[in-house]
Amino acid sequence: MNNIQQGLNIAIVGATGAVGVQMLKMLEGTSLPISQLKLLASKRSVGKTYSFKGYPIIVEEVKPDALEGVDIALFSAGGSLSKELAPEAARRGAVVIDNTSAFRMDPDVPLIVPEVNSEALREHKGIIANPNCSTIQMVVALEPLRQQYGLNRVIVSTYQAVSGAGHTAVQELKQQTEAILQGEAPKVGKFPHQIAFNAIPQIDTFQDNRYTFEEMKMINETKKIMGIPELHIAATCVRIPMAVGHAESVYIELDQEISVEDALRVLSNAPGVMVVDNPAQLEYPMPVDAVGKKDVFVGRVRKDPDEKKGLHLWIVSDNLLKGAAWNSVQIAEALVQLKMVTI
Amino acid sequence: MNNIQQGLNIAIVGATGAVGVQMLKMLEGTSLPISQLKLLASKRSVGKTYSFKGYPIIVEEVKPDALEGVDIALFSAGGSLSKELAPEAARRGAVVIDNTSAFRMDPDVPLIVPEVNSEALREHKGIIANPNCSTIQMVVALEPLRQQYGLNRVIVSTYQAVSGAGHTAVQELKQQTEAILQGEAPKVGKFPHQIAFNAIPQIDTFQDNRYTFEEMKMINETKKIMGIPELHIAATCVRIPMAVGHAESVYIELDQEISVEDALRVLSNAPGVMVVDNPAQLEYPMPVDAVGKKDVFVGRVRKDPDEKKGLHLWIVSDNLLKGAAWNSVQIAEALVQLKMVTI
Numbered sequence: 001m002n003n004i005q006q007g008l009n010i011a012i013v014g015a016t017g018a019v020g021v022q023m024l025k026m027l028e029g030t031s032l033p034i035s036q037l038k039l040l041a042s043k044r045s046v047g048k049t050y051s052f053k054g055y056p057i058i059v060e061e062v063k064p065d066a067l068e069g070v071d072i073a074l075f076s077a078g079g080s081l082s083k084e085l086a087p088e089a090a091r092r093g094a095v096v097i098d099n100t101s102a103f104r105m106d107p108d109v110p111l112i113v114p115e116v117n118s119e120a121l122r123e124h125k126g127i128i129a130n131p132n133c134s135t136i137q138m139v140v141a142l143e144p145l146r147q148q149y150g151l152n153r154v155i156v157s158t159y160q161a162v163s164g165a166g167h168t169a170v171q172e173l174k175q176q177t178e179a180i181l182q183g184e185a186p187k188v189g190k191f192p193h194q195i196a197f198n199a200i201p202q203i204d205t206f207q208d209n210r211y212t213f214e215e216m217k218m219i220n221e222t223k224k225i226m227g228i229p230e231l232h233i234a235a236t237c238v239r240i241p242m243a244v245g246h247a248e249s250v251y252i253e254l255d256q257e258i259s260v261e262d263a264l265r266v267l268s269n270a271p272g273v274m275v276v277d278n279p280a281q282l283e284y285p286m287p288v289d290a291v292g293k294k295d296v297f298v299g300r301v302r303k304d305p306d307e308k309k310g311l312h313l314w315i316v317s318d319n320l321l322k323g324a325a326w327n328s329v330q331i332a333e334a335l336v337q338l339k340m341v342t343i
Numbered sequence: 344m345n346n347i348q349q350g351l352n353i354a355i356v357g358a359t360g361a362v363g364v365q366m367l368k369m370l371e372g373t374s375l376p377i378s379q380l381k382l383l384a385s386k387r388s389v390g391k392t393y394s395f396k397g398y399p400i401i402v403e404e405v406k407p408d409a410l411e412g413v414d415i416a417l418f419s420a421g422g423s424l425s426k427e428l429a430p431e432a433a434r435r436g437a438v439v440i441d442n443t444s445a446f447r448m449d450p451d452v453p454l455i456v457p458e459v460n461s462e463a464l465r466e467h468k469g470i471i472a473n474p475n476c477s478t479i480q481m482v483v484a485l486e487p488l489r490q491q492y493g494l495n496r497v498i499v500s501t502y503q504a505v506s507g508a509g510h511t512a513v514q515e516l517k518q519q520t521e522a523i524l525q526g527e528a529p530k531v532g533k534f535p536h537q538i539a540f541n542a543i544p545q546i547d548t549f550q551d552n553r554y555t556f557e558e559m560k561m562i563n564e565t566k567k568i569m570g571i572p573e574l575h576i577a578a579t580c581v582r583i584p585m586a587v588g589h590a591e592s593v594y595i596e597l598d599q600e601i602s603v604e605d606a607l608r609v610l611s612n613a614p615g616v617m618v619v620d621n622p623a624q625l626e627y628p629m630p631v632d633a634v635g636k637k638d639v640f641v642g643r644v645r646k647d648p649d650e651k652k653g654l655h656l657w658i659v660s661d662n663l664l665k666g667a668a669w670n671s672v673q674i675a676e677a678l679v680q681l682k683m684v685t686i
Contacts, residue, residue: 155498155594157500157579157592159502159542159581159583174524177520177524178524181517181520181521181524192625193625193629193631194631197584197585197586197630197631198585198629198630198631199502199583199585199590199629199630200629201590201592201627201628201629201642201643201657202625202627206622206623206625209645209646209648210603210622210643210644210645210646211645211648219648232647232648232649232650233648233649234594234647234648234649234653234655236500236592236643236655236657238502238590238592240502240542240583240584241540241583241584241585242540242541242542242584243540247542247544247581249500249544249579249581249592251498251577251594260553279549279553280549282535282536282545282549284544284545285544286536286541286542286543286544287540287541287542288536288537288540288541299544300544300553300579301553302552302553302554303552304575304577305552305554305562305575305576305577306496306575306576306577307575310577312577312579314544314579
């Protein structure tokens, strides 16, 4: 693809990863004016070819020079690479949209879910952080309720797919599953324990307070994105044997009482939310139905039996799309809309 | 097995089901004096032979006459059969321990988890109910904390294995998994949707209040077993692709503040509870580790970040054993200990 038309020079850093390949797909579907697209990855992926709107694009090695002239760089190649190269890219004039946890809690870095806080983009200093997958889908569903009824408490338990841990994690689930079906012992590698036909109550490393880093991401990032530092929020994050699609059982307490009907109405009108909540027809969101879709699906909406201001929700989304690639591309679109990037 | 020694005449009604075969195993390991054991099932299973302590036992058809002379009848053959035959068995002098939901909320029927309320057995009128699997493992873990610190609130999200829905459900998970691995469409039968590589936020039928019956079982049975009608409790019950072993993410609020150390100490000393909680070694309870064991495993114990009296727990147990067969056999043992059954 040559720079023959006016438009953006975009780079995907980590283009061959589970999220990177979805970023490419999401860019294909966007209305962003793209004049040049660079696919950057580690040395061993150099030379691989991907198709973008019919054009073949060859993967190049990720290094500082490759980021020269880039307008928007979408990073998804691990926290240490982001820490090293995102400031380099920003110094060269790119706006970095970083999908790792490297900069999310940095007070100088906006942490953005466009449906919730795109205005915070105006404060960016070259690096913008894309939140954790399980956080994004939750705040998209909670923000519209919070706007009308106030929010003071969240207790979430997650049901997370393995693809959040990359291609090799999906392969490991498949291989372990095949081994068990054939009566063989499953080989453990990517996860600390067998994930096939199991549930592992640990995602990312343990912190001193006995919460995992994934749980602390949900707690801290939700407060930052929603701008409610005083929010009472706790999380339990669990990996279960699914390839794609995170689900969440979420309890919230609002400032005011709300009926199920009002909650469903507010959610139905909310950007990025699709309500699937028809108990009579056994309809509710499920990971297999969310795969490949950009929406956040909400269902099982019901009042707490005892707490008048309490509501229970079941929130599902494709962790690679709204949880990662699509949210990053949405941030790029918002930058253009807000004229924060000039074409 | 002939009635040559003094002892109990025990019947398993539904002996060929997923729980029935585990009841037989649990009876093999018990110290109960058993002089005769009847295995009863529907017509199509008549003639099947099972081994009990080396003796072959032939399955007989379940009908009122077959319950004559039985001291203790363990029922696990569905609610409608229990409704029909449990009163018949009781009328003939048997004490019925019923594993279905048919009588659980009947005020004349004790609902028993021996670690929690075996004294309530003294009130029985011929029928004793075994609680729902997901309820049992939770109350075993919560009761010791409640005894020392008081309990006023529970919010639970479950991760439940398919075997709670019987042998055919386990087969369906296996067949769907094989189909998907071979690139074929999975056939849906026992569950309302695909369960392989998915999470279904529905167990049992929906009630008018938008909760499922499984969720209402957890809510109502917990109050009855623990004797706390005013307990604030909500549940979200989810089926995930595992064969055996239920897990639960449980948030509780106690009447008094408690440290993690104290909670772990109380749980470690509690009957039926095994603490597995060593974050540094990545040790916590998991379904695959609980299979075949009688204990309730508790881990991931941590304070709520904001609520001083709030605690988060992860509770796992074999849903066919402590959740069903083992709890039923424990009730039989308790009846003998309390001299409520004469040998």
